Amino acid sequence: MIRIYNTMTRTKEEFVPLAAPAVGMYVCGVTVYDHSHIGHARSAMVFDVIRRYLTFKGYRVTFVKNYTDVDDRIIKRANQGGVSAREFAERFIAAERADMAALGVLAPDLDPKATEHVPQMIELIGRLVASGHAYPIDGDVYFEIRRFPPYGRLSGKNLDELLAGARVEVDERKRDPRDFALWKGAKPGEPAWDSPWGPGRPGWHIECSAMAMKYLGESFDFHGGGEDLIFPHHECEIAQAEACTIKRHDPDALRLWMLGTHYRNMIEWSEERVEEAARALDRFARLLRDATAVRRAATAAALPPAFAEFRPRFERAMDDDFNTPQALAALFDLVRALADARDRGPTATPPSAFVAGVDELVQLARVLGLFGRGAAAEGPPAEVERLVAARVEARTRRDFKRSDELRDEIARLGWLVEDTPAGPRLTPKGP
RNA sequence: GGCGGCGUAGCCAAGUGGUUAAGGCGGAGGUCUGCAAAACCUCUACUCCGCGGUUCGAAUCCGCGCGCCGCCUCCA
Incomplete structure (x- = not known):
């Protein structure tokens, strides 16, 4: 049984899909007026892991993530750059897709754009006007929060509090x-579409609702993002933490770093933390690399008892509101068990059992x-191979001076x- | 000012009423090794910001205090 924190009730609740095994996830995507930053990366990775885990548990997940491609900032910046808002947005949509792919984030099943769903939004707004929740004025349409008592419940604020200290225009x-x-x-x-209230464009909040309804129906299982899940966002010196920062690091190291903190907690950007994660990752990488030769020589047998306790631990952790730090702890323990087995040799652990354990690790x-x-392992160039062979030969002669020179040369x-x-x-x- | 969250080893970070307080990084010692690296083994919080309280029992619940932080501005 999976238990998930529900922002609305502020408790962990049993996850019961509305139409199992189908699960609908809607994630509020980015407003494409600039490059992705580390905050986007974390949010994306968190949802990516949730999606992967639900799939692993046998659910059929439909993952929808929208693009907000019309908005004040897009229009402003497009005008400054002398390009159309559409062209400007397309450029950053392409950049965002590339960034996400580089981060190892699975592509959404559907990634609708706001500008392609204006009719749906107009229809939805029309319904809100008809039901008295919204009112048009001079070509604008406003949502009247007084007509919707639950407003603010999600963020735990009441209407008067919102008004109290805020300087509202x-x-x-x-x-x-x-x-x-x-x-x-x-x-x-400005780009405009025709509507019953005159030419204009959609405002915030409405696009998500319209697109989510179109693709997932009126109710669905997950709604993630800034609106329904109060995801903490690290304040990290965003200026420095943009796309270049993302690209400068190993995506697996970034992921390991991010998953080391539970998704509902704040996390502070730190170059050193990511480097630490990269070192931890080495333990996995070396084990996996050492295993490749064994894997070629032996096929996996049934998972031996020594490696069987980790999957249940992993699942218990993930079932409990996606506790990735705990899940990782199980993985690290598996790595240690496997490395120990490797060092003890094939007598203690038959190759087929070892391979089964490694496969288990990779799967999880x-x-x-x-x-x-x-791990995209490219072989060494012939020159390096030659030097390594020469060094082996030098070592058998116990010519360690030459051996160390060759090691330096290989290092260069x-x-x-x-x-x-x-x-x-x-x-x-x-690098 | 209002609302919300957090304070666990040198650092990062799980655990939120009951066996020896996960895991990672770092550190110490050991095994292995020509040296080194890696790997593995052992150790590294008798204690969870402070003070009270509830309880047979609390890091975990309640109150107060101290210290951080987020939100209340179209940043998702």
């Missing part, structure tokens, strides 16, 4: 300063989105050579 036409625009009448030079790690690209070519009982081991050195 006064717009005399609005019935209440806190009412927000569902439809914005067009100003000159992939549920967290780790090692998705299979970007490879780390280590001596193991089974012979030299080559590792490409990071």
Whole structure:
């Protein structure tokens, strides 16, 4: 049984899909007016892991994530750059897709754009106007929060509190300063669509609702993002933590770092934390690499008892509101057990059993989105191979001076050579 | 000011009423090794910000205090 924290009730509740095994997830996507930053990356990875885990548990997940491709900032920046809002948005949509792919985030099943769903939004706004929850004024349409008592419940605030300290821009036409625009009448030079209230464009909040309803029906299982899940966002020096920061790091290291903190907790950006994660990742990587030869020689047998306790631990952790730190702890313990088995040799643990254990590790790690690209191991260039062979020969002669020179030379070519009982081991050195 | 969250080892971080308080990084010692690296083994919080209280029993619940932080601005 999976238990998940529900923002509305502020408790963990049993997850009961509305139409099992189908599960609908809707995630509020980005407003594409700039590159992704580390905050987007975390949010995306968290949902990615939730999606992967639900799939692992046998659910058929439909994952929808929208693009908000019309908004004040997009229009403003597009105008500054002398391009159309559409062209401007498309550019950042492409960038966002590339960033997410680089992070190992699975692509959504559907990624609708706001601009392609204006008719649905108009229809939804029309319904809200008809039901008295919204009112048009001078080409704008506002949502009247007083007509919707639960407003604010999600964030745990009441209406008066919202008004108290806030400096809300006064717009005399609005019935209440806190009412927000569902439809914005067009100003000159802005993209516009025809509507019963005149030409204009959708305001915030409405697009998610419209697209979610279209693709997942009126009710669905998950709604993630800034609105329904109060995800903490690290304040991290965002200026420095944009796309370049993301690209500078190993995506698996970033993921390991992020999953080391529970998703509902705040996390502070730190270069050092990511480097620590990269070191931890090495333990996995080395084990996996050492296992490749064994895997070629033996096929997996049934999982031996020594490696069987980790999956239940992993699942127990993930079932409990996606407790990735606990799940990772189980994985690290599995790594240790496997490394120990490797060191003890094939007498203590038959190759087939070892391979079964490694497969188990890989399977579970992939549920967290780790090692998705299979570590992309490129072989060393012939020159390096030649030097390594020469070094082996020097060592058999016990010519350690020459041996160390060769090691330095190999290092200059970007490879780390280590001596193991089974012979030299080559590792490409990071940038 | 209002609302919400947090304070666990040197650092990061789980655990939220009851066996020896996960895991990672770092550190110490050991095994292995020509050296090194890696790996493995052992150790590294008798204690969970402070003070009271509830309880047979609390890091976990309640109150107060101290210290951080987020939100209340179209940043998802």
